[in-house]
Amino acid sequence: MQEHVDTQELEKAAGRTGVFKAVEIDLLHETLLSWKNSPGDPYTVLELRDGKSLVAFSIISRISGRESTYDIRYLVVDRDYRSTEGGKHLLQLIDDELLAISSYAVIRLESSGFKLLNIGPDTLTESGYKIIGHIESYYGEGNDYYYLIKTAYRNPPKFTKPEAPVPEEDLTKPEGDNSVPQNDDAGQDKSTKMQE
Secondary structure (H helix, E strand, C coil): CCCCCCHHHHHHHHHHHCCCCHHHHHHHHHHHHHHHHCCCCCEEEEEEEECCEEEEEEEEEECCCCCCEEEEEEEEECHHHCCCCHHHHHHHHHHHHHHHHCCEEEEEEEEEHHHHHHHCCCHHHHCCCEEEEEECCCCCCCCCEEEEEEEEECCCCCCCCCCCCCCHHHHHCCCCCCCCCCECCCCCEHHHHHHC
16 A cells, blocks of 8 residues: 555546546545555555656555455556556555465456456456456446456465366255165156156
């Protein structure tokens, strides 16, 4: 978390992208005022710089009632740095910040297609985000809605694939029920015979 942030510089950078509406810049202003009054509660501001020049910034917030779930409220790459990997480095900065706090973080982002293009068309998916919601032209013709999510781990777990699928009867059997189906004289399962 940085304490000496020029909030006007951030607002100007967001405005220069051309993808934020005036009302969103007003909301950014209010969010930055809230952050200045109480840094880290609930907002954290992260900046990426090239010397003194602002490359990109983000504002993240912890979700109330969730220990390790965060929303990215703003994700902005300055228009002069669109052709760089500023968006990728900003996403890594977010991961690093959150994993310094906890061993894992669930990170969510709701955004428009135009805003995603501003940080780089495939930057989020290449950084491990999965699209779990998409509505075409939600924000206007050609400007889709996206909902993305990622889980970042300090020490990623080693997931293994099961050797074989779980038999369907094991899925329907009540937990703790180790009984074996009983057969009648003809060798048929009683439940099968009743259906006939």
